[in-house]
Amino acid sequence: MDERYNFRESEPKWQAYWAETDAFAAEAASAKPKCYVLEMFPYPSGRIHMGHVRNYTLGDVIARFRRAQGYNVLHPMGWDAFGLPAENAAIQNRVHPAKWTRENISTMKAQFQPLGLSIDWSREVATCEPDYYRHEQKMFLDFLAAGLAYRKTSMVNWDPVEHTVLANEQVIDGKGWRSGAAVERRELAQWFLKITAFADDLLEALETLTEWPDRVRIMQHNWIGRSEGARVFFDLVGRDGKLEVFTTRPDTLFGASFCAISMNHPLAKELAETDPALREFVSACNAVGTSEAAIETAEKMGYRTPFSVVHPFDPARTLPVYVANFVLMEYGTGAIFGCPAHDQRDMDFARKYGLPVTAVVAPKDEDAAAFAAQLEAGAEAFTGDGVAINSGFLNGLAVAEAKRAAIGRLAAENRGSGTVQFRLRDWGVSRQRYWGCPIPMIHCPHCGVVPVPDDQLPVRLPEDVNFDQPGNPLANHPTWKNVSCPVCGKPAQRETDTFDTFFESSWYFARFCDPKNEGAAFDRAAVDYWLPVDQYIGGIEHAVLHLLYSRFFTRALKTCGYLGIDEPFKGLFTQGMVCHETYRAANGGWLYPAEVEKRGEQAVEIASGAPVSLGRSEKMSKSKKNTVDPGHIIETYGADAARLFMLSDSPPDRDLEWTEAGIDGAWRYIQRLWRLAAVPAVPLAESAETASVSFAGSAKETMAMAHRTIAAVTDDLARLRFNTAVAKLRELSNQIAATKPEDAGAPAAYRFALETLLRLIAPMTPHIAEEIWQALGHPQPLSAADWPQADPAWLAVDTVTLAVQVNGKLRATLEAAVGADAKTVESLAMALSAVQTHLGGRTPKKVIVVPDKIVNIVG
């Protein structure tokens, strides 16, 4: 063996070997238990970045580890290939989105190869290809038939930059999730998927996802936003009809002093037609905007309509109806009743418009009359628990009981009912864009909207489009959209909207189970075998987008008989971001790390020698130029060093700070590992057989640590604690190097521990592990070797170090036999001079002995 490890030779050699031998192909039929490991597939943006390297390295370690443990592993890769960047590239560079996308895929695939990932490339899919998207067109038609898809005209979020509609989940703080442009409200006819049909189930099933991070479950829980309450009908005074209101506090109905409706409420719209003052009020409200800051500072504004309503529990009382800027048409019924005493916003509104405040809940132990007087005079609403007062038949009931009683009376009198309201709304999937899956529907002037018949699928995207005019190229295409109606045969037009690209990513994990199937999306037996995904890995940014859509889609597919499960991802892991320090030149411009050289605490620009100011570490991004090119890193340090550093320091769910020192350290360890074999401190035994060898001194300790490390690393990898696994492997390396040749059994211990180290580290740094394994004379590759087993005999220890405390402070340690009884340990401890010194002659009041751990002498 050479004294230095040459990754430039070794890494491509092993990658070629794995490819030639189909080393990572999943077995079709297997007696082994299955394990489906999946990382969120990438969008083919053009080049891979460090976030990809981290994501796919984490998945690869799990896949290789499980394979070695004897699982039939499915570890596929594909491309989330539809999307807007391809269209933007088409507009800017006059290159067709299909060409741009396919070239990016081949570039990125080539960039993935040198990472040495254990991927089954035979299952690769790209969602922009008709052999993929044809199946989701069929799924959509099945959803339509099952009542899970529908078309309606509604107010939608319109992104003025992307010229398309966005789903609620894609609007962040009033801005488009990708463009950052302020979203406008528009009324459009759209296709929707009925995600609300599963609202309760999606919420309740979060409990069963025990291998998901809590915060993702909480985020989905909040997003679904279930609230229990009541629907209440208020009779309108002087005209037919009722005003329907949703409330979570039917117990406070006796405290109602007004009703308020949204300016988009049918009653408000009707009134606006004849009331110019209301129209003026509406435009004043619209001018405020919907950004976070605008909403926070916006004043509660109301417009007094001529309408009033009758109180449901007291026909003698009427309440005025306002149009108010804070009532949303999209939530509940677009109308509320206001109870100022017990809702701060209603209180603010009542004070502003001189409406009465009546306390109807008082804390249990306070004087009701005094509390009510104080509340009604003040400006703070009381929202705590208590007992109903001033509330007729509800008086004396606690809040929860009063809610039930109020709902009971409403229902009995046909004035309302208990109901559950969700924040979640149906998923709008229409996008006015070209580079997406065509929605397989046809608009016929005679027959209405009709589905494209199965035998005419797929509806292919036409390639001959141009991007010279704004808007959707499909809508501007001269011929594509003109078809004959499949029902009546007369001229009709295709739907020119395409699906939201989250449609494709909502079922790709199922396609990987049977990726070449032409007749169907996938074979039922294949998904029954492979799904759910055992370990899914990706960024937290999809906590409510992709992950919620996929959970819905799986249920919808089950409804339509495609598969038999509810939850697509059994285990979910959300990895942290890859961050880097930021650099700014004197002129304020950002600088790439490659343009900066650090000299001690100072940093200077290499080209000019000018000082550079150091900024905080942030997520790598092109805009701040704090990026490092994965290709460059692999060329300089090799894939194993890059992978090792990705896994070493930070726990995988936390952000990782990429540093030069860190990758250097990983590189040095790779070389150190090589030297353990190439320049061994102890001549290696012929084989790793240790049963017939007797060990002493450092050799014995090396053996013991090797076995301890097997147990610890196996546990760490199963729990995705890669950083601590690396630490333990480094400890074992240190121990191997410290093995003394003169100690009995040293050659066997050295070889055994080294081979153990290689097998344990192989999932993380597979190339060098294979190389050394081969150099040690193994004819079979390490990638085909079994995972090592710790020998319980070596894990057993006969003595243990106990901490000795006096009054809770550590004063000494002592060696005792494992399992030594309390009396023995106590007398050993009392005999220690440090204990006697600190006791200062006092007699112990109490001695606590925790076997094999600690003795605490209280005196």
Place this chain on the structure above:
RNA sequence: GCCCGCUUGAUGGAAUCGGUAGACAUAACGGACUUAAAAUCCGUGGCCUUAUGGCGUGGGGGUUCGAGUCCCCCAGCGGGCACCA
């Protein structure tokens, strides 16, 4: 405003059940080797201190023989949701 998470040496982090705080690294420093540098090897390393002493896991309080870990209050940082009735 509501919900969630985090806060440990110069730095990333470890401490899995309440039981020896700082594993393993990175940076630094001292030494060996070298003409020299790099690499490598050996060593030092929480703070204060004359210490066999004291203090120490964001701050304050509590429970406990014992708290980084549990409870209460507060602060800072990060994230999610938000005129949601």
